[in-house]
Amino acid sequence: MKEKHTARVLSQKEAAPMIFDMWIETELAKQALPGQFICVYTKDKSALLPRPISICEVNEDKTALRIVYRIAGQGTKEFSSYQAGDSIAILGTLGNGFPKDKAVGKKVFLMGGGIGVPPILQLAKEMDAEKQIIVGYRDGNLFLKEDLDKYGRVYVATEDGSVGTKGNVMDAIAAEALEADMIFACGPMPMLRAIKRYAEDKGIDAYISLEEHMACGVGACLGCVVKTSEVDHHSHVHNARICTDGPVFEAKEVDI
Amino acid sequence: MNMQTTLAGVTFKNPVMTASGTFGSGMEYAEFVDLNKLGAVVTKGVANVPWPGNPTPRVAEVYGGMLNAIGLQNPGIDVFMERDIPFLKQYDTGIIVNVCGKTVEDYVAVVERLGEESAVSMLEINVSCPNVKEGAIAFGQKADALFDITREVKKYAKQPIIMKLSPNVTDITEMARAAEAAGADALSLINTLTGMKIDVHKRTFALANKTGGMSGPAIKPIAVRMVYQTAKAVKIPIIGMGGISNAEDAIEFILAGASAISVGAMNFVNPYCTMEIVQGIEDYMRRYNVENLTDLIGAVQE
Structure with missing residues (x-):
């Protein structure tokens, strides 16, 4: 079940220059699969769209998710400033995951x-x-x-x-x-x-x-498509949605 | 308290709708939103045959909004009738189908098919998508072309037709009058504003299509102004949209003259926002002792 909610940052550190490593306490950890991702929303209202970030790890109790991400722009820069105890708005868990x-x-x-x-x-x-x-x-x-x-x-x-x-x-x-x-x-x-x-x-x-610029993250906007070799079951054209049909695809199915 | 609103003889339980292209046919958002609570679902544009849409990147964020150049990717009317309509019929909500085409014949073909389906409340005719090269906006930027397609579609339509207007014109009221004169039953405005973004680090366009339609809270004042001007210029009802993110925004459009409103880009930011807006409008009506939602339409004091 997909859900958007406000979660809590448990810890954050810089893992490498421009690469940040954050643990988030969230119920979404219960359903997280390897290869799935979450969308993270900025607090800055001028930056509307969620940032899709892959799930790096789930803790043993399935109460927290770890994300490791690169600062790519103003949104991820904001996330990198979050500290333990801060709130973080997330949507998840999204995508199919690795088989x-x-x-x-x-x-x-x-x-x-x-x-x-x-x-x-x-x-x-x-x-x-x-x-x-x-x-x-x-x-x-x-x-x-x-x-x-x-x-x-x-x-x-x-x-x-x-x-x-x-x-x-x-x-x-x-x-x-x-x-x-x-x-x-x-x-x-x-x-x-x-x-x-x-x-x-x-x-x-x-x-x-795969990754692509996304808007909704849930398969509605058709922003994040990839060319497919066969006609896709949902779109009925040669396009699959990376956010919902992916992000994991069998390599031979996609025309990249 | 009565939240109902009526457009061209069709009554909706409340004025909150989804802007075409931001909500699919409701399937993806049904996980977040009780579709029964919405006035109507306005579907993603559907053509007579499947359209592949534009290359990626198709979306880009801009200050206070976003650009999109999806290019009206859609599975075509056959799949839509077999899959999307039966899905929506499970819910107690209005169904407004957005229709797109490259030629007048394309539009007419889709409109005729939809005439077979009585569950479809209204048809929204997309003559304002800025992201496809043929059809669509070519019909929406010249008053005589808009008049002709409106009249032609109206001949074949079983349901009332809503012409969706482009803001990318010198005078939107001239377009609105042309649509009304040709027999349009209602108007939707505004579609997205044509924009562009350049990635200065890569020195490339942010969108593969170079230009895209801008939506989001940053465009709201333009949309409110256009709804106000159009409401003064025509007698047919208006569905107002452009940057609505909360109930106050929705009421602003209604006071400007909209009989209903649509929520677009904000679905991506807050997937629950349509339901929150329904609740917020109810709260507003209670707070100000408004008995009928219709009392608010065009009620801004001059």
Whole structure:
């Protein structure tokens, strides 16, 4: 059940330059699935639209959600100023989430690039599979790396080569000669395109989480669509709604 | 206390409606809003065939509002009749279907299909979408073109027709008079204002379509002014909209001359706001001892 309500910030810290790590106490944690997201609203009334932010982690009691986000503009800048005890308006939980059950007993890549790393954490926590976690960063600020270490073997790529493989997550796969039966990924569009091609070449399934500018977050406004290879069940054209039909899509279903 | 309002012989339980394109056909918001509490659901525009809409990005935030260039993506009238109408019929609310097209024949085809469905209370004819290149706004920015399409649609319509007017004209009252003269039963105003946003860091347009329709609280004074002027210029009733976010905003439009109001972009900010506005109008009427909502229509003191 989707709901908008005012929740409470439990803690916040800067995880890396411009990257913030916030825990929010909310009942929405009970229903949160890995790969789902919440919409966060600003207090600044001149900035109307909610900011979609992926769920990074759910605490053990399912009473709190963790979001890890980058300051991208005035809205996220406002969120970064929130401290423990502050109120925060959120809508959730939104989207479909990763189909983690498909991975049971398989050898998988869990891949995150940049601000696409956060949703990989809860997925890694919940997934029952042989997990190879491959994460890409700009530099040596490896936010969430230590959390990920608890749930599988982590391979790092950095653009500046300061840690792990120099380059991106695809370079890390090649450098480490890694293999998988299935891929789950979130990250920038060039990375997702590379994964889509890689999965097609290898003949394996890949589930990728997409992002797009959103207005409603609930499937009504048709702002956040992605081209699909087949006619979509809802739109009856080649467009699926990222907020409701996604954000996770099977790579071969979307034309990116 | 009576919150009912009547447009062209159709009575709605209250004046609160949803602005076309912001509420789908109600399905997505039924999780938040009791649709039975609304005066009417005004659906997303529907054409004779499915339309894919524009490339993304389709939406962008601007100060106090937003821009959209969805491009009237819709599944076409066949799917709409099979899926959306039966969904809405489960609720005790008015159903107003927004109709779009590229040619007069397109509009007429949709209007004729909707004539088969008695649950549809009224038709809102979209001649003012700024985001599609053919049809739509081409009919809404010249008085003679608006007159012609209104007359043509009226010939085939079984339900009363509402012409939805564009604010992107020199004189909206000239357009309103043309629609009225051609037989329109009511008017909706305003559609979005054409705007643009440039990302100075990337040096690109924020929207793939370059331009988009602006909505949200920032446009409200323009919309109130246009509703007021139009209400003075025509006798047919007006559904007022543009930046309504609470009951006071809604009442402002009603005092300016609107017989009903629609809530648009604010659904995205507060998915419960339509119901809150219904409650807020009731509270206002109680506070000021207003017996009939209709007593407030155009009641601003000159």
